Amino acid sequence: MLQDLPTWQNYERIILAYSVRTQSELAYAERIEEIAEQFSELVDNPAKFTFVPIVTRESMDGALNARLPKLLTEGELEKRVGLKxxxxxxxxxxxxxxxxxxxxxxxxxxxxxxxxxxxxxxxxxxxxx
Ligand SMILES: Cc1cc2nc3c(=O)[nH]c(=O)nc-3n(C[C@H](O)[C@H](O)[C@H](O)COP(=O)(O)OP(=O)(O)OC[C@H]3O[C@@H](n4cnc5c(N)ncnc54)[C@H](O)[C@@H]3O)c2cc1C
Structure with missing residues (x-):
């Protein structure tokens, strides 16, 4: 989806909440940032991209640390990205x-x-x- 140009043209924000169990499973984080950089340079006014790492079974600096339903219910995900x-x-x-x-x-x-x-x-x- 990130490598689909209309995604970058048709939205104001793209939030990728990437949830894994352990830090070692955040395998594609660097590749995702590369794709985001590359595609946002291809269009005028590209969507602003925000990558949110979520690690559910251990704590990690800079990552949220709970299952997505809880992060949504408690407003933590919306707070992190500044968007409702x-x-x-x-x-x-x-x-x-x-x-x-x-x-x-x-x-x-x-x-x-x-x-x-x-x-x-x-x-x-x-x-x-
Ligand atoms: C690109 C990508 C590929 C992925 N591929 C895989 C894959 O191939 N296989 C795979 O297993 N995961 C995969 N994942 C991760 C997966 O989709 C989950 O996001 C991740 O495992 C976390 O699951 P979870 O939020 O249910 O938390 P978990 O880590 O499963 O659970 C967190 C805690 O909540 C508890 N819990 C679990 N379910 C409930 C519930 N229903 N109610 C209350 N508490 C609960 C657990 O016991 C645990 O203590 C992938 C993620 C990405 C981004």
């Missing part, structure tokens, strides 16, 4: 382990967001395996 999720303008793509995807989806629905159907709604999901 908005049913009128936010799009959320969830990808990862099925339980995390399911729990995060239900949390977002409780926050007023809806599943995307035929281009309407806020949430799209993909189970990673």
């Amino acid at each position: 999720l908005d049913p009128d303008s936010s799009h959320v793509m969830l990808c990862g382990n099925p339980q995390m995807v399911e729990d995060t989806k239900e949390t977002l629905k409780e926050m007023g967001l809806t599943m995307n159907r035929r281009g309407e709604g806020n949430i799209a999901v993909e189970n990673y395996w």
